[in-house]
Amino acid sequence: MKFIVNRYIICVFIIFMVSKYVIFADYKKYVEHNVKGTVAKIESKFDKAKSTVETLSYLKDKTCQEMMIPLQKIVALNPTINSISVIRNGKYYCSSIVGMNISKKVTPEKEIYIKEKNTLTGLPSISYYHRYDKANGIQFFMKGIPFHLEESRVGNVTLSNREYTISKDNQFGVHASNGEEEYPSSKYDFLILLKYDTWASIKSYLVDNRLIIVLSLLVLALLKGISVKSVFFNKEYYKLNEAIKNHKIQPFVQPVVNSKEQIVGGEVLARWITEKGNIISPLEFIPKIEKFGLMNAMTKSLLMQLRECYQNMPKNELRISVNLTEGCLYDDEIYDLCKPLSEKFTLILEFTESTEFEDRYKIIQYMQKFRDIGVKFALDDYGTGYSSLQYLNYYQFDFVKIDKSFIDDIETNRQSLKILENIILLANNLDIKLVAEGVENQNQKQILNDLNISSHQGFLYFKPMPLSEFNSAVNHKV
Numbered sequence: 001m002k003f004i005v006n007r008y009i010i011c012v013f014i015i016f017m018v019s020k021y022v023i024f025a026d027y028k029k030y031v032e033h034n035v036k037g038t039v040a041k042i043e044s045k046f047d048k049a050k051s052t053v054e055t056l057s058y059l060k061d062k063t064c065q066e067m068m069i070p071l072q073k074i075v076a077l078n079p080t081i082n083s084i085s086v087i088r089n090g091k092y093y094c095s096s097i098v099g100m101n102i103s104k105k106v107t108p109e110k111e112i113y114i115k116e117k118n119t120l121t122g123l124p125s126i127s128y129y130h131r132y133d134k135a136n137g138i139q140f141f142m143k144g145i146p147f148h149l150e151e152s153r154v155g156n157v158t159l160s161n162r163e164y165t166i167s168k169d170n171q172f173g174v175h176a177s178n179g180e181e182e183y184p185s186s187k188y189d190f191l192i193l194l195k196y197d198t199w200a201s202i203k204s205y206l207v208d209n210r211l212i213i214v215l216s217l218l219v220l221a222l223l224k225g226i227s228v229k230s231v232f233f234n235k236e237y238y239k240l241n242e243a244i245k246n247h248k249i250q251p252f253v254q255p256v257v258n259s260k261e262q263i264v265g266g267e268v269l270a271r272w273i274t275e276k277g278n279i280i281s282p283l284e285f286i287p288k289i290e291k292f293g294l295m296n297a298m299t300k301s302l303l304m305q306l307r308e309c310y311q312n313m314p315k316n317e318l319r320i321s322v323n324l325t326e327g328c329l330y331d332d333e334i335y336d337l338c339k340p341l342s343e344k345f346t347l348i349l350e351f352t353e354s355t356e357f358e359d360r361y362k363i364i365q366y367m368q369k370f371r372d373i374g375v376k377f378a379l380d381d382y383g384t385g386y387s388s389l390q391y392l393n394y395y396q397f398d399f400v401k402i403d404k405s406f407i408d409d410i411e412t413n414r415q416s417l418k419i420l421e422n423i424i425l426l427a428n429n430l431d432i433k434l435v436a437e438g439v440e441n442q443n444q445k446q447i448l449n450d451l452n453i454s455s456h457q458g459f460l461y462f463k464p465m466p467l468s469e470f471n472s473a474v475n476h477k478v
């Protein structure tokens with residue numbers, strides 16, 4: 001048990017560490033991606049301005065008056081440009097807004113030019129300066145760049161030309177390194193400074209990745225479900241295994257009677273007795289026993305308990321049957337346990353073909369091995385649809401147990417009665433003895449007796465009982 005719990009904790013720990021690492025790495029990537037996105041958006045604004053340079057090249061030698069209209073046209077058509085100024089021979093020559101009346105004295109030196117106050121608006125401005133040569137060029141005053149800075153969701157981002165800065169609320173500043181992370185543009189001479197805001201970025205990371213997070217949580221929940229299930233699985237296996245080992249799964253016996261209602265034998269039926277003394281039905285635990293591959297172990301335990309009970313008793317005339325699955329037939333220990341039992345009474349092994357038998361010849365060969373030590377075989381649940389007449393031929397069963405569902409029908413269904421008559425005929429021909437299962441009332445008993453089926457098993461006579469009770473019942477009634 002300790003081992004199971006430890007394994008579970010280790011699993012959860014590994015999942016936690018892996019997801020922590022994966023999420024952390026992904027989160028770092030997310031922040032980087034976000035800021036690089038801002039850089040790319042600003043670059044594309046400058047790209048749009050730059051793309052007009054070619055169109056404007058023919059204006060190089062034109063007068064300001066001649067170039068005013070084309071400049072204004074470009075501004076009107078290009079939403080990223082506020083205005084255009086032409087620099088000629090190291091001086092401002094012409095502006096799309098004021099023509100030659102430019103008061104600016106100092107021409108731009110940097111490609112990205114940041115100014116504290118625009119002459120027209122009085123607000124800080126960003127411009128892109130395209131230089132034809134040392135003294136000539138064209139300057140684009142940009143629109144809406146702070147908007148992209150505002151869009152950033154991982155912290156405060158500022159645009160810098162390494163001399164001055166503009167922040168998201170359009171504040172002018174002087175570039176000073178305050179521990180911000182730098183994301184330079186590879187196309188233009190600017191960089192984005194990131195002042196990282198942990199909560200803002202985690203919040204946006206969670207919002208942006210909600211689908212992936214929900215999916216991951218689902219996967220985690222599923223994994224947890226599986227591991228809980230596997231613990232449950234192991235716990236159940238452990239409990240069943242312990243119950244088998246400690247003989248808590250015990251052989252109850254339901255007597256089989258003849259036409260005089262004398263006990264002629266009985267069927268061993270497993271019962272799980274809990275710590276509190278409750279009795280659990282095999283219908284509840286047999287499927288789990290099968291699932292966990294504990295069928296052979298349980299059968300061995302039941303046979304051992306039978307051996308313990310009968311080893312000091314004299315040989316008797318009873319026919320005692322035990323339910324067996326195909327796998328048990330190939331188990332040498334089961335064979336060894338059957339030997340002493342078949343010396344005490346007629347041991348019958350009951351089979352049901354709920355699934356097709358896998359290897360017919362192998363089964364016949366092993367059945368013979370058991371037959372050689374006096375064991376008989378019964379075909380169980382006959383009439384449920386699983387067992388067919390051909391099985392009787394193949395395996396030469398000594399007994400056929402007619403299923404309760406069939407017995408339930410004989411009172412009302414003429415067809416069932418007809419089929420039963422045919423089975424009786426066939427059984428007589430093949431020298432097979434019939435046992436009627438699940439006889440519950442006098443009417444069924446009468447019909448069966450009239451049909452000459454004399455071995456009955458059912459609640460009308462006895463319910464399954466502990467082995468000791470069965471032995472006392474035998475001694476009283478035989």
Ligand code: C2E
Pocket residue numbers: 254268269270281282283286302323324325380381404437438439440457458459460464
């Ligand atoms: P089964 O082998 O067909 O056993 C007969 C079942 O019918 C038993 O149920 C028995 O209690 C029930 N029964 C007998 N007479 C009547 C009746 O008049 N009315 C009603 N309503 N039921 C009656 P049980 O003991 O609950 O066992 C159920 C099944 O579990 C068995 O069906 C058998 O397939 C399996 N089983 C029980 N013990 C073992 C075992 O030791 N090994 C294996 N492999 N299977 C077992």
Ligand code: CA
Pocket residue numbers: 267323350380
């Ligand atoms: Ca049976």
Ligand code: CA
Pocket residue numbers: 380381401403437
């Ligand atoms: Ca049966």
